[in-house]
Amino acid sequence: MKKTIAVIFGGRSAEHDVSIITAHTPIIQSLLATGQFDVWPIYIAKDGSWYSDQAMNDLAYFTQDNFQAYLARQKKVQILFDNGLKIIWPGIRSKTIQIDIAFPAMHGTFGEDGSLMGLLRMAGIPFVGCDLFASAVAMDKVLTKQVLTAESISVVPYVWFTKNDWEINRSIWIEKIAKLNWPVFVKPVHLGSSIAITKVKQNSELENAIEVAFHYDDKVLVEESVENLIEITLPIMGNEELQLAAVERPLNKTEFFDFSDKYLSGNKKGGGANSQYSEIPANIDGELAKQVEDLGKKTYRTLGCSGIARIDFLVDGSSKQVYVNEVNTLPGSLYHHNWKKVGVSGVELVTKLIAFAEKRFVSQQKTTYIFDSDILKKAGGQKIGE
Amino acid sequence: MIKNWLSRYNLRYPRFLVYMLQASEYNIRDYLVWYHKTKNFTRVEQRKRFVRTAKGLLLLVIAWAFLFFLIGTAISILWINTSSLKYIFPFLIVLFSPYFLAYGIIIPLLVIRIIIQWPVEYLIISKAKQKLKTHTAVKIGIAGSFGKTTMREILKTVLSEGKKVAAPPHSYNTLLGISQFVKTLKGDEEILVFELGEYYPGDVQKLCDLVQPNMGVITGVNEAHLQKFKSLERTVKTIYELADYLGEKPIYVNGENELARKNARSGHIMYDCGHVGDWKIENPKTDLTGTSFTLTKNGAKLELKSALLGLHQIGPLAASAEIALNLGLSFDQVRDGISKTIPFDHRLEPKTDTTGVITLDDSYNGNPDGVKAVIAFLASLKDCRRFYVTPGLVEMGLRTEKIHKQIGKQLAEANIEKVILIKNSVTSHIEQGLKEKGYKGEVIWFDDALAAFAALPLLTVKGDVMLLQNDWPDQYQ
Numbered sequence: 001m002k003k004t005i006a007v008i009f010g011g012r013s014a015e016h017d018v019s020i021i022t023a024h025t026p027i028i029q030s031l032l033a034t035g036q037f038d039v040w041p042i043y044i045a046k047d048g049s050w051y052s053d054q055a056m057n058d059l060a061y062f063t064q065d066n067f068q069a070y071l072a073r074q075k076k077v078q079i080l081f082d083n084g085l086k087i088i089w090p091g092i093r094s095k096t097i098q099i100d101i102a103f104p105a106m107h108g109t110f111g112e113d114g115s116l117m118g119l120l121r122m123a124g125i126p127f128v129g130c131d132l133f134a135s136a137v138a139m140d141k142v143l144t145k146q147v148l149t150a151e152s153i154s155v156v157p158y159v160w161f162t163k164n165d166w167e168i169n170r171s172i173w174i175e176k177i178a179k180l181n182w183p184v185f186v187k188p189v190h191l192g193s194s195i196a197i198t199k200v201k202q203n204s205e206l207e208n209a210i211e212v213a214f215h216y217d218d219k220v221l222v223e224e225s226v227e228n229l230i231e232i233t234l235p236i237m238g239n240e241e242l243q244l245a246a247v248e249r250p251l252n253k254t255e256f257f258d259f260s261d262k263y264l265s266g267n268k269k270g271g272g273a274n275s276q277y278s279e280i281p282a283n284i285d286g287e288l289a290k291q292v293e294d295l296g297k298k299t300y301r302t303l304g305c306s307g308i309a310r311i312d313f314l315v316d317g318s319s320k321q322v323y324v325n326e327v328n329t330l331p332g333s334l335y336h337h338n339w340k341k342v343g344v345s346g347v348e349l350v351t352k353l354i355a356f357a358e359k360r361f362v363s364q365q366k367t368t369y370i371f372d373s374d375i376l377k378k379a380g381g382q383k384i385g386e
Numbered sequence: 387m388i389k390n391w392l393s394r395y396n397l398r399y400p401r402f403l404v405y406m407l408q409a410s411e412y413n414i415r416d417y418l419v420w421y422h423k424t425k426n427f428t429r430v431e432q433r434k435r436f437v438r439t440a441k442g443l444l445l446l447v448i449a450w451a452f453l454f455f456l457i458g459t460a461i462s463i464l465w466i467n468t469s470s471l472k473y474i475f476p477f478l479i480v481l482f483s484p485y486f487l488a489y490g491i492i493i494p495l496l497v498i499r500i501i502i503q504w505p506v507e508y509l510i511i512s513k514a515k516q517k518l519k520t521h522t523a524v525k526i527g528i529a530g531s532f533g534k535t536t537m538r539e540i541l542k543t544v545l546s547e548g549k550k551v552a553a554p555p556h557s558y559n560t561l562l563g564i565s566q567f568v569k570t571l572k573g574d575e576e577i578l579v580f581e582l583g584e585y586y587p588g589d590v591q592k593l594c595d596l597v598q599p600n601m602g603v604i605t606g607v608n609e610a611h612l613q614k615f616k617s618l619e620r621t622v623k624t625i626y627e628l629a630d631y632l633g634e635k636p637i638y639v640n641g642e643n644e645l646a647r648k649n650a651r652s653g654h655i656m657y658d659c660g661h662v663g664d665w666k667i668e669n670p671k672t673d674l675t676g677t678s679f680t681l682t683k684n685g686a687k688l689e690l691k692s693a694l695l696g697l698h699q700i701g702p703l704a705a706s707a708e709i710a711l712n713l714g715l716s717f718d719q720v721r722d723g724i725s726k727t728i729p730f731d732h733r734l735e736p737k738t739d740t741t742g743v744i745t746l747d748d749s750y751n752g753n754p755d756g757v758k759a760v761i762a763f764l765a766s767l768k769d770c771r772r773f774y775v776t777p778g779l780v781e782m783g784l785r786t787e788k789i790h791k792q793i794g795k796q797l798a799e800a801n802i803e804k805v806i807l808i809k810n811s812v813t814s815h816i817e818q819g820l821k822e823k824g825y826k827g828e829v830i831w832f833d834d835a836l837a838a839f840a841a842l843p844l845l846t847v848k849g850d851v852m853l854l855q856n857d858w859p860d861q862y863q
Contacts, residue, residue, distance in 0.1 A: 026844055029840065029841070029844055030844045032841070033840075033841030033844045033845060035830070035831070035832075337741065339847075340741050340742075340846075340847045340848060341741065341742060341847070341848045342847075342848075343847045343848065343849075344847060345844060345845050345846055345847045346843070346844030346845070347841075347844050347845050348847075
C-alpha cells in the first residue's frame with residue numbers, strides 16, 4: 001500500500017509564492033514520479049486558511065487566471081494533530097485522510113521558521129527537513145551569527161537592533177553602523193529570498209533602508225559588505241552522514257543576488273532557482289572549494305540541521321577569507337538543479353529526504369520524553385511548606 | 387461502464403468523431419477500427435488536437451446539422467404522433483443517435499471524396515505524372531518498411547555536393563503528397579529522390595507509375611504496418627514492386643535486413659556494414675558524436691565521418707557514397723557530403739539539455755529493425771546511465787507478442803540500467819522478455835506517455851542518456 005504524504009506549502013509569508021513553486025518543482029512532481037506515494041497537497045492561503053485537494057498537485061492550479069475564484073469554492077480543511085496527522089473535510093459527506101509523512105515546503109515565516117515543525121512534532125509524525133530548533137535559529141540571521149561565532153566560524157562584522165531599540169535612540173545605532181566598513185547591507189533578520197535587503201553606500205541612504213527592512217520585520221541586521229566578493233552556496237543533505245551537492249556560484253546580474261535573480265530570471269524549464277545564472281561547480285580553486293565544504297559541514301552540524309539545508313558563503317576574492325553568511329533550511333526548489341549535476345535526480349532527492357525523515361523519527365521515538373512522578377499526589381494531598 | 391456509454395452524449399462527441407477521422411487521415415477503415423475499440427470518447431483527443439482545416443470544419447458542421455435533424459425528428463414524432471407508441475421512436479432515436487452520427491458521418495465524407503476530392507486529386511496526379519515523364523533528372527525511388535526517410539535525407543545531402551537535387555519534404559510519400567511536390571519543381575534539377583510509402587498492396591506500383599524511377603533503393607522489409615498487410619509475404623511483394631518496375635536498372639538492397647536479402651534478385655547491389663557493391667567497409671566506429679568508417683577498393687581509400695549515430699547507419703551511408711560516385715561525384719565531394727549528414731528530426735536525434743542530460747529522440751522509429759539497431763547503439767555507450775523509454779510498437783499484428791518479448795530480451799542483454807514502459811496492450815510483453823533474460827536493472831511504469839515525459843526530468847541526472855523510442859498516436863491503446 002502506498003504511503004500517504006502531505007506536502008505543506010503557501011503560508012503567511014512574504015515567500016508564499018516561492019513556496020508554491022518549491023512544493024511543485026520538484027517536490028510533488030518527483031513524489032508522483034516515484035509512484036510510491038499517495039500525495040496530498042496542503043495549501044495554506046495568505047489569510048491562513050488551510051485547503052487540500054489533489055487537483056492542487058498540478059502547478060497549473062495556482063497559475064490559472066481565476067485561481068482565487070477556484071479557491072473560494074474550495075472547502076477549507078481541518079487538521080487533527082491528535083496521535084498522528086489527519087486532514088478532515090467537514091460536512092455531511094465528511095472525509096478523513098491519515099497522513100504518514102509530512103513534507104514541509106514553506107519558506108519564511110510561519111513555516112520554515114520552525115512553527116510548522118512544532119505542529120508536526122506535536123502530531124508525532126515523521127517530517128522532511130530540519131527540525132524545529134535548527135529551523136528557528138537559521139531563520140534568525142543574528143542568532144545564526146551568534147551561534148556560529150561561539151563555534152569560531154567566521155561571520156561578517158555586524159550590528160543588530162530591534163524596532164523598539166531604533167525608535168528609542170537612532171543615533172546610537174547610526175554611530176555603531178558608522179564604525180563598520182562601508183558599504184553595508186541592511187537586512188530584515190527573519191526574511192529569506194533576499195526580500196527588503198538594501199546595499200547602502202552612503203549615510204543618506206541608511207535610514208531609508210532601515211525603514212524598508214522594518215516594514216517586514218521587527219529586528220534588523222546591518223553588516224559589512226565583502227569587497228571583491230565571490231558568493232558561494234552549498235546545498236547539503238543528511239542527518240549524521242552528510243552528502244554535499246556541488247559548490248555553486250551565483251552569477252549576479254545586479255549588485256547582489258536578489259529575489260528576482262533567484263526566482264524569476266532563471267530558466268523556468270530547468271526548474272527552480274536560477275539555474276541559468278549559476279556556475280556549477282563554481283570555478284574556484286580546489287583549496288578554496290575544500291575550505292567551503294568543510295565549513296559547510298561544520299555549520300550544518302553546529303546548527304543541528306538534518307534532512308537538507310543550504311549554506312551561503314561570502315568569500316573575499318583578494319584575501320580568500322571565507323565567511324558564512326546564512327543558512328537556509330528549505331532551499332528554494334530544494335536546489336534540485338544543483339543536485340542533478342552531482343548525480344542526484346529529483347526522484348532520488350525526495351526519496352532520500354523521506355528516508356532521512358523516517359530515520360530521524362525512529363531515533364526520536366527512542367528518546368524518553370515522559371517521566372512518572374508522584375509530585376501531583378503531593379500537590380493535591382499536602383500543602384507545600386507543611 | 388455507464389460513464390463510458392454516457393461519453394457518447396458529451397457535447398464534444400461530434401468533434402471527437404471528426405478528430406478521429408482526421409487523425410486516421412480520413413481512412414474510413416482505420417476510423418471504424420478505432421471507433422469500434424473506443425470505450426470512453428472523452429479520452430480520444432489526448433496526444434493531438436482537432437485541426438481546423440476546411441474539410442474538418444465542413445464535416446463538423448455536417449455532424450451537428452445531422453444531430454439537430456435527429457433531435458428534430460424525435461421531437462416531431464412526439465408532437466405529431468398520437469398513438470400509444472409515440473414515445474418509443476423518439477427514445478430509440480435518442481438512444482442510437484451517437485451510432486447514427488458515427489456511421490452517418492461517413493456518407494458526406496464519401497460524397498466529398500467522390501464529387502470533389504477524387505477528381506481534383508486525379509487532375510493533380512495526372513499533371514505530376516506528365517511533368518515527371520518529360521523531366522530529365524535521374525529519379526531515385528526508395529521503398530522499404532523502414533529507413534526510407536533516412537535514406538532519402540542522406541542521398542539528398544550527399545548528392546547535393548555535386549548535383550542539383552530535389553526531394554519531397556517531411557513524409558510526403560503518397561501519390562498526392564509527391565504530386566504536390568512535383569508542382570514546385572523548376573525543371574533544372576539533376577536528381578530527384580522519392581520516398582515510396584506503402585500501406586496496402588499495390589501502393590508501390592502506383593507510386594512507381596507516377597515517379598518513373600530509373601534507380602532504386604530497398605531499405606528493408608519487416609513487420610511495420612503488418613496489421614494492414616496481414617502477412618510478411620504481402621509486405622515483401624509490395625515493396626519489391628519497385629524491383630519489378632525497375633527490371634534491369636540499378637537497385638540497391640539492404641543486406642543487413644534478412645527479408646530484403648533473401649528476396650534480392652541477381653544484379654541487385656547489396657549494401658551492409660561490411661561492404662557495398664565492390665567496396666569494402668573497414669574500421670567502423672560509432673559514439674555520441676557520430677559514426678565513421680573507411681571505404682576501400684583496389685587500393686582506393688575513402689575515409690568518411692557522419693554525425694548520424696549507430697553502426698546501422700553505415701550501410702545507408704556507404705550506399706549513398708557509392709551512388710554518388712557512380713553519378714560522377716568526386717571523392718572530396720562524397721567526403722564533404724557524408725560529413726554534412728546529421729541526425730534528422732526524431733530519428734536518433736541527440737539533444738543535451740542545460741542540466742547535462744542527453745536525450746536521443748527516436749520517437750519516429752517504430753519498427754523492430756530500427757529498435758534492434760538503437761539498442762545495439764545504446765549497448766555500445768559506456769560510463770553513463772542509460773534510460774530506454776517506450777510505449778512499444780504498433781501494427782505488429784500477430785507478431786506483437788514475439789517482437790515485444792524480443793525487445794525485452796535485447797534490452798536485458800544490453801544491460802540497460804532503466805527501462806521506462808507506458809502501460810498499454812503491448813508493453814507487458816517487453817517486461818516478460820526482460821524477466822526471461824534475467825534483467826537486473828529497474829523497470830518503471832507510467833500510465834501514459836505524457837506522465838512519463840513529465841517525470842523524466844525528475845528521474846535523470848547529468849551524463850544520463852535517455853532514449854525515447856517511438857510515439858503512439860491517439861488511435862492506439
